[in-house]
Amino acid sequence: MNRRSFIHTAASVSLLAQAPYILAQKPGRKWRIALIGSGWWGKNILKQALASGQCEVVALCDADSMALEVAVEQVNELSGDKPKRYKDYRELLEKEKPDIVIIATPDHWHALQTIAALKYGSHVFVEKPTGHTVNESRAMLKAAQDSGRVVQVGLHRRVGPHHVNAMKFLKSGAVGEVGMVRIFAHGGGGREQPQRNSEPPESLDWDLWCGPAPKRPFNGKLHPGGWRNFLDYANGTLGDWGVHWLDQVLMWTDEKYPKRVYSTGGRHIAGAAVLNDREQTSDAPDHQVAVYDFEKFTCVWEHRRFAENSAEKHKIGAYFYGTKGTLHIGWQDGWTFHPSRDSDKMLHEDSQLQQPDGHNLKILWDDFITAITDKKYPAAGIELAHRSSVLPLLGMISYKVGRSINWDGTKEQIIGDPSANALLSRPYRDPYTYPTV
Amino acid sequence: MTLHRPRVNFFQSIVGIIALLLIIGHGLCSAVHAEDWIQWRGPNRNGISPESKWLNQWSDGGPTILWKATVGMGFSSFVVSNGKVFTMGNADNSDTVFALDAMTGIIKWKHTYPSDLGDKYFEGGTTGTPTIDGDNLYTLSRWGDVFCFQASTGKILWTRNVQVETGARVPSWGFTGAPLVIEKMLILNVGETGLALDKSTGKTLWQSSTKEAGYTTPVPWVTGGKSQVVFGSGQGYIGVDSLSGKEVWRMKWVTQYGVNAADPVIDGDRLFISSGYGKGAALIKPLASVEPELVWKSKVLRTQMNAAVLFDKHLYGIDGDTTEKPLLKCVELATGAEKWSDSTSGTRGLLIANGRLILLGEKGELIIAPASPSGFKPTSRAQVLGGKSWTAPILANGMLFCRNSRGEVVNVDLRTAATP
Numbered sequence A: 001m002n003r004r005s006f007i008h009t010a011a012s013v014s015l016l017a018q019a020p021y022i023l024a025q026k027p028g029r030k031w032r033i034a035l036i037g038s039g040w041w042g043k044n045i046l047k048q049a050l051a052s053g054q055c056e057v058v059a060l061c062d063a064d065s066m067a068l069e070v071a072v073e074q075v076n077e078l079s080g081d082k083p084k085r086y087k088d089y090r091e092l093l094e095k096e097k098p099d100i101v102i103i104a105t106p107d108h109w110h111a112l113q114t115i116a117a118l119k120y121g122s123h124v125f126v127e128k129p130t131g132h133t134v135n136e137s138r139a140m141l142k143a144a145q146d147s148g149r150v151v152q153v154g155l156h157r158r159v160g161p162h163h164v165n166a167m168k169f170l171k172s173g174a175v176g177e178v179g180m181v182r183i184f185a186h187g188g189g190g191r192e193q194p195q196r197n198s199e200p201p202e203s204l205d206w207d208l209w210c211g212p213a214p215k216r217p218f219n220g221k222l223h224p225g226g227w228r229n230f231l232d233y234a235n236g237t238l239g240d241w242g243v244h245w246l247d248q249v250l251m252w253t254d255e256k257y258p259k260r261v262y263s264t265g266g267r268h269i270a271g272a273a274v275l276n277d278r279e280q281t282s283d284a285p286d287h288q289v290a291v292y293d294f295e296k297f298t299c300v301w302e303h304r305r306f307a308e309n310s311a312e313k314h315k316i317g318a319y320f321y322g323t324k325g326t327l328h329i330g331w332q333d334g335w336t337f338h339p340s341r342d343s344d345k346m347l348h349e350d351s352q353l354q355q356p357d358g359h360n361l362k363i364l365w366d367d368f369i370t371a372i373t374d375k376k377y378p379a380a381g382i383e384l385a386h387r388s389s390v391l392p393l394l395g396m397i398s399y400k401v402g403r404s405i406n407w408d409g410t411k412e413q414i415i416g417d418p419s420a421n422a423l424l425s426r427p428y429r430d431p432y433t434y435p436t437v
Numbered sequence B: 001m002t003l004h005r006p007r008v009n010f011f012q013s014i015v016g017i018i019a020l021l022l023i024i025g026h027g028l029c030s031a032v033h034a035e036d037w038i039q040w041r042g043p044n045r046n047g048i049s050p051e052s053k054w055l056n057q058w059s060d061g062g063p064t065i066l067w068k069a070t071v072g073m074g075f076s077s078f079v080v081s082n083g084k085v086f087t088m089g090n091a092d093n094s095d096t097v098f099a100l101d102a103m104t105g106i107i108k109w110k111h112t113y114p115s116d117l118g119d120k121y122f123e124g125g126t127t128g129t130p131t132i133d134g135d136n137l138y139t140l141s142r143w144g145d146v147f148c149f150q151a152s153t154g155k156i157l158w159t160r161n162v163q164v165e166t167g168a169r170v171p172s173w174g175f176t177g178a179p180l181v182i183e184k185m186l187i188l189n190v191g192e193t194g195l196a197l198d199k200s201t202g203k204t205l206w207q208s209s210t211k212e213a214g215y216t217t218p219v220p221w222v223t224g225g226k227s228q229v230v231f232g233s234g235q236g237y238i239g240v241d242s243l244s245g246k247e248v249w250r251m252k253w254v255t256q257y258g259v260n261a262a263d264p265v266i267d268g269d270r271l272f273i274s275s276g277y278g279k280g281a282a283l284i285k286p287l288a289s290v291e292p293e294l295v296w297k298s299k300v301l302r303t304q305m306n307a308a309v310l311f312d313k314h315l316y317g318i319d320g321d322t323t324e325k326p327l328l329k330c331v332e333l334a335t336g337a338e339k340w341s342d343s344t345s346g347t348r349g350l351l352i353a354n355g356r357l358i359l360l361g362e363k364g365e366l367i368i369a370p371a372s373p374s375g376f377k378p379t380s381r382a383q384v385l386g387g388k389s390w391t392a393p394i395l396a397n398g399m400l401f402c403r404n405s406r407g408e409v410v411n412v413d414l415r416t417a418a419t420p
């Protein structure tokens, strides 16, 4: 008996003691799963796990007891499962030793929680981007490799039907030779007014939420969800949206990494970032350009959080510019091929997303379970996802230092620039320890 | 603010003048126009207009748009009193409270104060609706600024920021409920179970814990001879004694992000409560000091924002979040049985007048249909706005006021006097 099936059986035995009723219905077949970070996206993943009919939710964890209550109620309504509630993920792992752990916390928590879950022998489904800094992501990769467990990352565009079909079309040569890719995510917005800091919600353990990251004064802009635009906890739009489209680029190209990255941008419309005892704004750039130099093509990222308009046809996605035409891969708008020659036919395929929120988590979850049972490599496995996650993080380093960085993708080092290289890691707040490779 | 004055033909302007005379004549006998809409959800706070004479049919060109105006980003609805219509909007990180002439859309007065757009997962802007009490106009901003204006002149009678002063936690999307006036009190959904101010001075009369408020308007409820106020709070629906602010009962009701936003709907000794984000609805019978009795609970109606309207034993409401296609539903109050469901209208806001549903679709389509459990059978339609509308329209003196998120306002003339 290998270790994995041992854990599974052992788990079933303890389950039998706790919940004979459920077992009587469905004898010992289900994966015992737990969710860390029971907010918006975590619950979306959980829904698919339950829909698969192969999972039982044994525990939920969140630093906010309100988020926890909502999630517990939802699980209970969906499956009748009565998951235990935890605030501290370490306690959850210790007591429950789940077969599978889903991690959907803000980005600054992904690394420590993934590594801990792997240590307890769980398979992990962790959200994108893998890490908040490059060396966290490397440590996650290493821990995954050492553990022999399956780690799937939430890059559902890897398996989304219209993405997969667009990739087939692209790789067939129908677009010709592609020399440039433009990827982007645009939205509306304007000047950002500081919001007054306040007491954290009564239900929230703010110190735990901040964890290894700097502890800002609590502000309603941060939680839930708003942390995306605070660089202490995430990497702005490039980290949030850019990672999906950079991942599409890596899905297409044979190259594994770019050789040089340059990024610029700022808060010219949002205004200077504010942080003081009284009030704060976010601090991520409201617009940004990042150029990724690959051997055979150039990739440009662009985002803007202002000047929403009808001049630009697509707000989100990727343009692959080829000698035979331009392929747009989008989100809700599917993919469209605009041929260079008027005589050629325009081609289009609609998206096939799960609603609300427009995703393909079901396919990604089923792929994850198949990878575990059939010992296959998952579609958005940690190796691939690590490489895709590194790209926005490198973009942010260039943005911060204000110059191009040369990337040695085999050693995962920035060449000849010690101060930029230092940003591959960051100091952790006491008592947390930065994970090592 | 830009004011678009549509071309008005001679006939319409004559009719307009006649109507104006009628209204002025009316105004002589009473300080308040009989069919003013002075507060959120209308004169009886139930989403039903008492008006019976209004145009529910029109020619292909649609009803006349009396005027258009722009008031800034937001979702605030309107109140109408003494010939003025009041609403709010945000531009350049400032809120503006507008008093527009109801007949012409001309600005009578306005007041602007700094206020964050607060565009967290939506366009942002003002979300609360003003309240009229006599010649006073009360407003509450998302960040706790309370104003008492003289409605006729715009003079500020008093103002305070109740969030800063009480330390009440700001719920994720800011304070939203419209102020409620009960006798001498101005009651706000700020703090876990509200805050009461002296309506003439702004002085605090009672306050509650600083835990998160919900997003409903405080709803007055007289039961067992006692006056209560019911709040949708961060973690449930809670009834308090209106004089003391003391909690009388509480229904635990956890919703994603603490968004209990739809006003409870009162039917005698029972309350219908409902929230979005997949939560669902319940009919409850609150009892003093114990958990309310649960009459039924189901997912039939998940109202994320605008509360359902109860008419003739049936609820008419919107099921589904703004991230989904909205379903307009008719649900029997007593049982929770769904009578019909419609996915075509795109309704986000509604009211009922003279037994008819007046619906405003997300994309600005106005639809009239009988409010009947026997089915959804629209009788008239007109495109009155572009953009995105989540705000319930209101009907006052035969004029229907609608807005979209960008703050484009239209006055749709449904006065029967205008019928050729």
Ligand SMILES: NC(=O)c1ccc[n+]([C@@H]2O[C@H](COP(=O)([O-])OP(=O)(O)OC[C@H]3O[C@@H](n4cnc5c(N)ncnc54)[C@H](O)[C@@H]3O)[C@@H](O)[C@H]2O)c1
Binding pocket: A036, A037, A038, A039, A040, A041, A042, A061, A062, A063, A064, A067, A087, A089, A104, A105, A106, A107, A109, A127, A128, A129, A154, A155, A156, A208, A209, A210, A211, A223, A224, A225, A226, A240, A359
């Ligand atoms: N793949 C996708 O398309 C997609 C879409 C949305 C979000 N996401 C990812 O999902 C993750 C979560 O995003 P969200 O939008 O749900 O954010 P959210 O803020 O709604 O939820 C995060 C939750 O984590 C909790 N949390 C914080 N620290 C914790 C800790 N130490 N232990 C337990 N819980 C903790 C928070 O209290 C919160 O409830 C992010 O990594 C994000 O990038 C992915």
